[in-house]
Amino acid sequence: MLSAAALLNATAQILSETSSVSFSLSDVSERSGVNVAMIKYHFGNKEGLLTALLERDANNAIEALQSLVALDCPAEKKLQIHIQGIINAYSKFPYLNKLIHYLAELGSPGARQLVTDVFIQPMIAAYRAIVEQGVREGSLRPINPGLLYYAIVGAADHIFHASYSVRSTLGIDDIDASTKDEYTALLQAVFIKGLKP
Template structure:
């Protein structure tokens, strides 16, 4: 896990909010420094450039996933109980770090700027390897289908969540959500239930 000191974390958290609110191009280093209570030189010293700051932010928000996945892998639980924990892990992370995933979705999909994502990709590969082991356990036990594409399961979970959040206005209108609390309650109950049902249906060995 990448280690950041207290001041670096404070800068990263400020940058995260500004990047999400104003976009990467709209958020200036000057504004980030001002809101974080530091000078521009300190940001340059810690991160080098705004692109490097974004790369550090992505690593900060994703590098602890490996430890959480290993915890699920090591738990003595039935395969479908582990799936419940996996789905909860992904949903909780996305709900807790909405700004980060909003930024990542935009930057990685538009490819507007060249980001050095080698460290992030390495972490992602390590996490995927652990995830595959969890799925393999269920397959070895004869509980999960053997023809499932394990790498697409996190994409299914995250794709559903990102779609609903990106189309929040539509869901608020059709369900009459008039407060932040009602929308978040919907995400934490009905959407979570739907995703778990979907993933379990995909994995279930019907033989």
């Protein structure tokens, strides 16, 4: 399975360098050093390759979020940790939301269902649990977990997805650790204060 891992890693690299999903399987083969026929062997086709990449990268993030929900700590703290975690995830996998959109909008019915099952529904369930806990504790006001999903995911993803604009908006060439930390603190303050009752 070393060739499958190499193909996934090459796909992740290519997606991190471009704003679209319009690469060819030959690009992946060349980048990975693995024969293009192995893509069909391991994944069937391009969509199979992309769904395997989504499963690999989203599963780690979702498992971390589910562990966070199970922690014995206040909902505000969980939200604070989650915001840091999701920004770290999009920093590490800047293509993740682009991949989700591509599969959800242009993928087969099976790929669209996978996006829902692997990423969206687990996120909504975690947000629902955190909000319900916060309401019980009196630290958060009731809010639709779906709206919270759009707000947090959109804010966490956009700075990395729109990295082409950071020179104009922030006066820097790349998002460095300091900028990422500053953005994390901003979103934590916005969401935690903004969700108070």
